[in-house]
Amino acid sequence: MKRIDLYFGDNRIILPKLAENSVDSIVTDPPYEINMMGKSWDRSGIAYDVYMWQCAYRVLKPGGYLLAFGATRTYHRMACAVEDAGFRVIDQMIWLYSEGFPKSHNLKGEHEGKGSALKPAHEPIVIAQKPFRGTILDNVQKWGVGVFNIDQSRIPFSTEQDLKSATWGRGTDITGGQFVGSTQPSGKTNVEANPKGRWPANVLHDGSEPIMDAFAQYGERTSGKPSGIKKAANNIFGQFGEQPLTGYGDTGSLARFFYCPKATKADREEGLRRFSLQQGGIKNASGRGFSASDPNRPILRRNTCPTVKPVELMRYLCKLVTPTDGTVLDPFMGSGSTGKAAAIESFGFVGIDKDPEHFPIAKARIHHAAGKYKPQSTIFNHGSIHERSEI
Incomplete structure (x- = not known):
C-alpha cells in the first residue's frame, strides 16, 4: 500500500516537518522565475533559495536523485x-518540444523581419544527487x-526491423550491457542489440511532427560499428586501460535514440470534469509575436496551470530515478503531473504546493489517477494541515 501525502502550504515550512532520509527521489518543475503571464508565483x-533546496536535501535518502526543470535563461x-x-x-537532460512560441517584440517599417526573441524549443533538467559514503553497491543495499x-x-525498438538493424555480425562483447553477444568458432563475437531497447539518453523530445521533421532532415544515419579494442594510453586524465570502440551500428532517424512523450488535452484535464472552463492563457493567431494589434484569443481550460508537463514524460523521469516501491517528492506540485505519474507507476508520492488555484486541480488529477489504476484504494481523507491518502 503506497501512501500519497498532499500538503497545501509553503514548502520551506512543510519540508522541515517531514522525516529525514524518507523519500527516494525528487522529480519537480519549480517556477522558472521569468514572470510567466505576470503570475506572482513565477x-x-x-527556485534560487538555497535554504529550500537544503530542506529538500534533508528529506532525500543518501544517493537519491533530484530532477528539476528550468528555463533556458534562468536554469x-x-x-x-x-x-x-x-x-x-552530475548531468543535465534536455527536453525538446515544438509547441513553444516566440515572445518577441517585432519591428516594422524599415526593420520589418527583425525581432527580439527566438522560438523556445527546449527545457533543461538538472540531474543532481545527494552524496553518499562508501561504494555505489553499498549505498544501494542500504538505501535502495x-x-x-x-x-x-x-527506449523500445519501434519495429522488429528496427531491432534487427541494430545487430552486427562481429565485434566484442564488452559494452556494459548495451549489447548481448555470443562467441563464434572463429573467435569473433556476434553482437546483437539488447532486445529490451536502447540505452536511455540525456536528450528527450515530445515526438511532435516538427521535432521529428528536424531529425529527419539529417537523413538515415548509422551510429558507428564496433571495431575492436583501443589500446591503453596516457592522457591528461591519467592512465586508461583498454577500451571497447563501440556504437549502435543501426540506421534510421536520429530521433530513434530518444524518448517521445507527447502532451494531450485529455492528459491535462483527465479527472477534472467537475471543474468549469476558465481562461488558461491566450493564443496568438498571427504567428508574429504578441502585441496590442495581434488577433489574440483566450484559451479556455479546466486545468489553468500554464506549465503542465506531459504525464508520460513525468512517468519516464520517475521510473528512471525511483526504485520499485519507492516514494517521489515534488515540492512544487503545480497541477499534479508528477503525482499523477507516480500514482500510475505505483510509487508513493509527497506533493507540496501553496497556490490555492492549482492545489485542487492537482488533488483531483492525482485522485483520478490513483482511483483508475488502484480502484480498491481509499483516497484523500481530509485533514486540517494536509491531505493524506492510502493507496
Missing part, C-alpha cells in the same frame, strides 16, 4: 542553488537508491 525567487541560477545546498550536479533504472527506462 517571480518569487523560490544556471537554480542549478547553482541546488549545488550550494549540498547536491552534486544511487543508480538509474536503466532497463526500465530503455
